[in-house]
Amino acid sequence: MNARSLALAAILPLGLAACGDAPFDPRGVEHDETLLSVSATGEAETKPDMAVFQAGIETFGSTGKAASTANAEKIGELVDALKAAGVPAKDIQTRSVGITSIDWGPRKGQYQANNIVAVTVRDIAKADAAVTAATEAGANIMSGPELRMSDPEAAANTAYGNAFKAAEARAKAYADAAGMEISRVLTIRDGGGAQGDRYLPGAVAPVSRMPYPEEMAEAAMDSASVIQPGQTRSTVAVQVDFALREK
DSSP states (O other): OOHHHHHHHHHHHHHHHHHHTSOSSTTOOOTTEEEEEEEEEEEEEEOOOEEEEEEEEEEEESSHHHHHHHHHHHHHHHHHHHHHTTOOGGGEEEEEEEEEEOOSSTTTTOEEEEEEEEEEESSGGGHHHHHHHHHHTTOOEEEEEEEEOSOHHHHHHHHHHHHHHHHHHHHHHHHHHTTEEEEEEEEEEEEEEEETTEEEOOSSOOSSOOOOOOOBOOOOSOTTOSOOOOBEEEEEEEEEEEEEEEO
16 A cells, blocks of 8 residues: 555545534434424414504685695694694604695586594594594595504514414424434524514515404403494414434
8 A cells, every 4th residue: 555545545534424413404404313304383462552644624615725724724624633633743744745636527627625633542442532533533535454563573572482382282292202302403483473463574574374363352441432443453473493313
């Protein structure tokens, strides 16, 4: 055996040994472990604490100026009424202002002016009063309310925590049935979900698209109230890879 052959013989076992130390699987599963991938969902129900609605004024006049002047006066009264009901100026935002000539119907030849504001009520218990104030001030355009949570992430995070607990419980059931135990968590993938009618994007596309759950219809305020907050459901998905080992 020449010197070159001896050198190759010395290096080869080291290379093989290094390969033997490599993980059995690219995800980090060792030779004595079994990979288990689990998908699970989690839910959390939270009472909305905010309401957003739109209120506006529509007026008519023989000229554009007449319709616009009348509208400005009425929208001023509407804004004043909302402020008197406890809605601060920062929570009253103009959404649209318009004026058009009418070319058809009984008002043909007149002008129509409109002004719509979005109103945010940060204490949902005061939403009824704000809506009433707007209608009594002459609002003839109304839409909403949209019920929201001031901290939607907190509700979503509770649902994600519940999803992981469900995945872990399912993994433990598999492990027990196989005479094994959970060694460690390898990966956690956020599958996204929905919160009321709001989509929660995931880190990767979920295995199956989550349906948009409807808001719960339970009344959490006095039944005489116009606005019933109920409960908004957050539903999310998670996929977790576990490493199992023999007990």
